Amino acid sequence: MRKSVVKILDKIIQNYINANLNTDLHALLLKKSPFPEVSMHEIVQQIKGKQVALKKFPFLLKDGILFPPQLNLEQSSSEKTAAYKSGLLKGEKFIDLTAGFGIDAYYLSENFNQVTLIEQNPDLLEIVRSNWHVLGKKATFINQKLESFLEKNKEVFDVIYLDPARRDSNKNKVFLLEDLSPDILAIQEKLLSSATQVVIKLSPLIDLKYLASVLPAIFRIDIIAVKNDVKEIVVFLSNEKIKNISCNCINLESDDPVFKFIFGDEENAFAEYGEPEKYIYIPNNAILKAGTFNLISQKMGLKKLHSNSHIYTSHSWIYNFPGRIFEMEIIDAKKIQKKSQYNIITKNYPLKPEEIKKKYSIKDGGEKYLIFTQSKKGKIILKSV
Known part of the structure; x- marks a missing residue:
């Protein structure tokens, strides 16, 4: 160092x-x-x-902790998402092939006896080594490119973990696995021959159908949000022949229950449509990312307002809905008082919130809500009761 x-x-x-x-x-x-x-x-x-x-x-705000350059901080998982993932994995031997600043490795390795961290940046690895010593956490630290490690490796791990990075030459948003470093598609067979289970953290921008089509060993997908902000997609691979891909929509730091479904069920799901009733439901963003718009209607017994609105309704309260619930009524635009205060939500509506506030002279904030959306009958405005 x-x-x-x-x-x-x-x-x-x-x-x-x-x-x-x-x-x-x-x-x-x-x-x-x-x-x-x-x-x-x-x-x-x-x-x-x-x-x-x-x-x-x-948890790193302790004496003796060193911090890396800003890029490494930005690329690191948060403590909250890492802690959630740690509860999903256990075994004897864990290896993180893209250790980075080591946040994921610190938490995910909690239920393992042997821990190995691979990192190609020597300075970054030394920072992690020093921090883990301060934190009383043991591991084997290897400064090497993961491709070189995999090529010579003869061990079989219980879990291999990776967090691929965007290639430096690619300035656009990443959507494909081959745009990442390492290229998961190129090394997936080697990964599966070296571990019982492979866990990969990916950008929330990645397409789920694409993942299912290019990763034949995938058996689980977790869509992880924190306070309704989708942070990462985590995929689980195994050599075991598992017929269905289980999916979980998680919204950490909220009261939302986990919404579970089988990948592909959305294609056969049927949504009942109806005009707004007493209660209005807006799914959390993890569910919106999953695209289970008809499935949630069917599973929760809710009516959908419009095929493109992704807003649901019912006459009675559905207590375990994974998202926001409002008691609302339809109002005429003429009844919106100027300079009144509302939180504005727009779904499938031609005007943006800022344009609506300007048009109706509405102040932002307060405890009440206005939802501008569309039902099958056309544009509607809903006001919280």
């Missing part, structure tokens, strides 16, 4: 870092470092790391 990285753990430098956690980082970068052996860039890197950790992985 570089001398300056070790030096940055000195108490006097750590005190300086902690004293500047709320300082403007751009202004700080223009100043000269008060410590000859540590640059201001390295100091700011640690400040930024602590700021990110406060929201993303607060």
Whole structure:
């Protein structure tokens, strides 16, 4: 590890870092470092790391923890999603082939006796090694490209975990597995011969039907959201012949129940349509990502307002719905009072919320809601009761 990285753990430098956690980082970068052996860039890197950790992985806010460059922080899973995944896996031997900053590996390896981390960036691996020592966590750390490791590997692991990154040359949003590094399609056979189970974290932008078509060993898909923001798609592969792919829509830090279904059931699901009744239901974003628009109607016994609205209704309360529930009534646009305060929701409606607020002179916020949408009969406005 570089001398300056070790030096940055000195108490006097750590005190300086902690004293500047709320300082403007751009202004700080223009100043000269008060410590000859540590640059201001390295100091700011640690400040930024602590700021990110406060929201993303607060378990690392301890003395002696080092933080990597911002890109590695951005690419890391959050503590919340990593902790959720840790409850799904157990065994004797776990290996993370794309360790990165090690957040996923730290949590996912909790129920394993032997832990191996592969990381091709030597500086990043040394940071993780140092942090795990501080945290009292043991592992075998290997600085190597995962392709080289797999080529020579003779071991069989209980779980192999990967979090592929976007290729540097690809500036567009990633939708295909071959656009990632490593190319999962090129190494999937080797992965499956080296583990009982392979778990892959992917971008929420990936298409689920595409995944099912190119990964024949897939047996489970988890769509993970945090506070209704879809963060990742996690796929599970195995050599066992499993007929159906089970899917789970998870919305962490909410009261939403997990919505479970079998991949492909949406194609045969039937939605009953109807005009708005007493209760209005809007599915969480994990379900919207899954595209189970008819299936949720059928399984929950709800009527759908319109094929493109993805809003549902019922006369009686459905308590275990995975999303938001409103008690509402249809109103005439003329009854919307100017300068009144509402939260605006639009689904399958020609105007955006900002345009609606301007048109009707509505203030944003408050406790009441207006939903602008369409039913089979046409455009409607719903007001919370």
